[in-house]
Amino acid sequence: MKKLACLALALLIALSLGTAVNAKSLNLAMDADPVSLDPQVQLSGGMLQYSHMVFDPLVRWTKEMTFEPRLAERWERIDENTVRFYLRKGVTFHSGNPFTAKDIVWTVDRLKRSQDFKGLFEPFVGAAAVDDHTVDLVTKKPYPLLLNMSTYIFAMDSVFYTGTDERGLPKDAIVKTGYSFANVNESGTGKYRVTHREQGVRNVFEAYKNYWDAESPGNVDTIILTPIKKDATRVAALLSGDVDFIMPVPPQDYDRIAATDGVKLATMPGSRVITFQLNQKRREEFTNPKVRQAIVYAVNNEGIAEKIMKGKATAAGQQAPEGYLGYVEELKPRYDLAKARKLMKEAGYPKGFECTMIAPNNRYVNDDKIAEAVVSMLGRINIKVNLKTMPKAQYWDQFDAQTADIQMIGWHPDTEDSANYTEFLLMCPNKETGYGQYNSGNYCNPKVDELILACQSETDRDKRAAMLQEVERILHNDAAFVPLHWQHLSWAGKDALNILPIVNVMNFPYFGDLVID
């Protein structure tokens, strides 16, 4: 008996040693760490990156912007308002609880309560369990973005999060600014469990031994996530070997990293578009399409992408990048100073005018430098711009109050869909519906609104694409806004890391699939 025990122990040690040999650990440095362990407390890039590590969605985006099954093995549309998902079997949460359709119903219910997600899930009636492993997602009317939204349904452990905690508070509470059970505890189905969390200092993720996805080639068992705020420090940490992987990479260090042996840089055009809005309510001049066009023609956004963004941005002539439904091939950046001057003359402003501009100085890559460049470009068509830049903490209040004639805004659609840009940035501002929430240009074209509203319930992909492209063309001709560029995403890591397969345009690296040689 004793011998047997010894043998078993030896075997156990051998096994653990064996796995230890294969186990790789990753020292990861990002500019910030997740603000909470509750995936529904805030809708932000950092939280989604976290959710993909610890939780699994029903489906997720591929690099090609198609959907791949995760917790849903397959799905089918059963009527115009309903899609049925067939869930993966044998999946367990980190708590050990089995994953079932009930959890999806619970999760969607909670999403509809979440302050940050309720807007996105507004079109949904909810989820209904058909059986333990089948669930229907029902929308109020035909909804073309149902699958897009399913990428946000990160299954939460309904049993784990139900009831009250030791403080007597409900475990499912969503609390933004204080303690909640979900803020400090997690039970997802994702590859990694949070084993240590010192917010802002160090987060340790360990592979969950009963993780369902055995097919993934990923071989990282431990991820140590350290937030490093300062760009230069983050780069130095990689170059000195203190960390293995950093994101984002500041453009000014692209060349240095590319030139350094042992580390490599990965970049990819992203979908965040940087624009300026011309406020037609504040400036009479901006109601004249010729003036708006003149401004668009005067802005050399290719030059900005080349010089200021060091080539790590793609100059834009429209809102949506290539790959999006609304993308129109022929809408190119249009820099033509002569034409801009001519338009100004035609519009009746040969001598130009003076106006104001605001931009943040720590929100987008090189935001203040871009604004300065645009100011000098507009100077060439005699528009004298008084620019004020400020930290993002102060910027959004100013933006909201529309304190300047020209305001900068960048946008990335949470839905990964063209319509989202227009809904927030260019539809006629409407307090009731919330459309045009960030339309500080006060551009308002009923035709555009009509098209966008129509495509919201158009489930035919081709018809929908045609409508969205029509919108882009109208906006282009109207010069509804000043497009600058789509920011590139960037990551850098040691050579041994196979970065490219796991990164994507949404900037949610799928660390579970990371292979370290």
Next chain:
Amino acid sequence: MNAPFSDKTKPLLSVRDLSKIFDISGGFLDQLTLKNGRLRREKTTVKALNRVSFDIAPGETFSVVGESGCGKSTLGRTVIGLYPPDGGEVHYGGERIDTLSSRRMLPFRRRMQMVFQDPYASLNPRKRVAAILEEPLRFHHPDMTADEVGDRVKEVMEQVGGDVQWLTRLPHEFSGGQRQRISIARALVVDPEFIVADEPISALDVSIQAQILNLMMDAREQRGLTYMFIAHDLSVVEHISTRVAVMYLGSLCEVADVDRLFADPRHPYTRALLSAIPRLGKKKSDHVRLKGEVPTPINLPTGCVFHGRCLYADERCVREIPELLKQDDGVLAACHGVEEGRL
């Protein structure tokens, strides 16, 4: 210009029971102390002047002598109104001046001037001499024309033995003696009657001291000035004074004509002080050696302030504060021993 004070029989300056207390205890929190487990507020005060009374007749040079810290400078400054007194009265030319508003005090400020010990500190280093001298003149005589002011300044400059060229220079360009001449000129320029000179020669070398003393004596003769002369150098005091007051710890010990004081000092402290004066060409005589140390004016001794150091003190001296009493020959002495005829 006012005529000099003419009535020689009445005092020009009369000081009655003048007291001055300085609060050195700082802010409220500094005053807190713990006594017997209780928090108390206690003020620390320096009793710089204790009921000082004297008169100065017109034309006198009234000297106040005493050792450092005895209150003689405070007396000068309180008399001239730089410090408000905490008790007693100051009368000038028959009028009480310590209670006057600063506007009503203005004419007296012209008639009473002060000269300080350290001309380095009392002359504004960034102003030219001309500006320094013109300033009081313009202040007290706003009706004077620029030419009149200029003439008056030049006149005074020559009187103090200065040079007209000095006027364009800054104080630091002068030696100590020259600077003291300038500060005397500043006092004289408004044609005062009464000058309080606080140690005007202490910072100067012997040969320069003589120059300044002569200057002061000349000015007195020419202008009929009255001086209150504050000094610690007894041989100088003996030389220029008509009357001398001896101070100890904020109180007057003895006031007498200069001849009487130096020939026949009454108060034991005066005796000790005089015996200590070094005399040229005399071998050491017997100094009256005082016992103990000068007490602090924070905790004044009871009775006679001098009793702790006095060789003749008795039980009454510890208990009772002696009055400044007039002796047969007019000498005023505050000493029980003198009163009782013991000394």
Next chain:
Amino acid sequence: MVAFIIRRIVQAFLVMFIISSIGFAIKHNVGDPVWQITGISVSKAERERIREQLGLNDPVYIQYINFLKNAAHGDLGQSYFYKKPAADVILDKAPATLELVLVSSMIIVVLSIPLGVYAAIYPKRIFSRVVMGGSIVGVSIPVFLIAIMGVYLFSVHLGWLPSFGRGATVNVGGWRTGFLTVDGWLHLILPSLSLSSIMLPLFIRLIRSEMMEVLESDYIRYAWAKGLKKYRIWFLHAFKNTLLPVITVGGVQLGITIAFTILTETVFQWQGLGFLFMEAVERSDTALLVAYLMFVGMIMVVVNTVVDIIYGVVNPTVRIAGTK
């Protein structure tokens, strides 16, 4: 002594009150925290609801009164970002900063005293001139640059020292210390050197000029006239007197070092109060901001008190204020 203690306590409260008022006055300029705790696509109405919930729509004076009420009970409000009481966050991060400042101060003291004294005794020697010249250069280079240069030289290029963070720490009774591990010390070297680079030149210059002044004094001349040996004159007579102004000025300067940790900690991702403050500003985490200001204010009062006590110990003519 009683007055001294009472005064310090009153002073501390006064400082807290004033600082909290200032903190409150500026917190509305730092930005709207609601933008920082919600995703950008959240609707205006939703955002307004959150603002209402957090009491941000109340008039400022009501907010301030509420704050004071809570502060009286030791509650400085919730950190939006850390989702914990701000005071807890501050206490959590304080050890990192205090250790950094402590080590920097030691470096400053250990280096500035011998260098300053040497430069005062031998002002004309080449080494003294090099030290003084170097101190001018040191004063004029921003700490940020020194830190980055240090990282690139010692971490990236030479690979001797870690580039960021505190390394391995040990929790001793709630105090997370880096002093007990080799790794912790390695991580301390660059940040503490960078931080000390701000004050070191000032201290060298201060000690030198004070020492030179003391060396000119009558009692030093008298010490020579007594036939004392030079080392005794320099290191006892002169140095002890040099210390007096250095303690007064230096104590305050070391207090100011806390403020400079903002720069150093940001560069080194040093998870202390300075870093916290920077983040609190960027995140409009206003409760944390006010708590930080109050904590630093309190540290200043404590430093001043300690300086006064040390001064009283070194200088026999000044017993602690209030004792007579």
Next chain:
Amino acid sequence: MSALLQVQDLTVNFALRTGDLTALNGVTFALGEGERLGLVGESGAGKSVAGFAIINLIGKPGYIAGGRVLFQGEEISALPEEAIRRIRGHRISMVFQDPMMTLNPVLTIGTQMVETLQAHRNIGQSEAEAIAVDKLRQVHIPSPEKRLHQYPHEFSGGMRQRIIIAIALLNDPQLIIADEPTTALDVTIQAEIMDLFLELCRQTRMGLILITHDLAVVSETTEKIAVMYAGEIVEEGRTEDVVRRPRHPYTQGLIAALPQGDDQRGTRLNQIPGTMPTLTRIPPGCSFHPRCPHAMDVCSERAPGPLPVAYPDGGGGMAACHLYDPNLGDR
């Protein structure tokens, strides 16, 4: 009387950027054992420099440019630093002007006394303290054992100066150089300190150089007087001769400038016109000639050497004045 100290042609220069300045110009005097000499002059005359030059303790940028100092026959001006250190505070002690500034404020009296003993003698702490207590008693400090542990600020000005004198006495020196020892003190304290000096000199046969601006103080204390003007000794002689029958016009002027007491009260004092020249502007020839009532042509051309002067009672002295140059004819 054997010579305790001989100062011969001592010259001190200050090296400034603009060139050397002569602060002390060929000063010569001598002092016998137990003798008391007064070195008198106004501020800037160089009397303090002379005092410090004797123990080779002139602050930068000053240096001894010429001459020598013999102490008990030994040329101490040429000694290396360590050897002269052994003389300072041991065989020659100094007393400075302002007792407030002279004692180190942060060290106890005991420390400052014991270190002075231990710097020169190989003795232990308790033995040193015993000597210190003894010396404090000698200068009439009450309860000296207790006082040893106090700091300078706990003493009054007069007490402090007595402590400094006690420190000066610690190693039983043969000479004390007292630089304006009573200038900062009140007149009654001054009298006490001067009495103390006299008492000590008589007890121990110690030499004393009393540097002061106050002729009256010197005249009561010393046997000899040397009068300095602009870095030179212009007159030297027995105290009563110099005070009663001054020969140099400067000494004459100086004495006449002092208030003389009862018989001349209220009269104008004699004043010497002008001021003493600063070191940068010393006139050629006799440095006093611009202020001298007896100046002759030769005075502005040539500096007078030390010339012997005689007194009716057979005493002799020296005056650096062309008036006493027999070659120029008696006046």
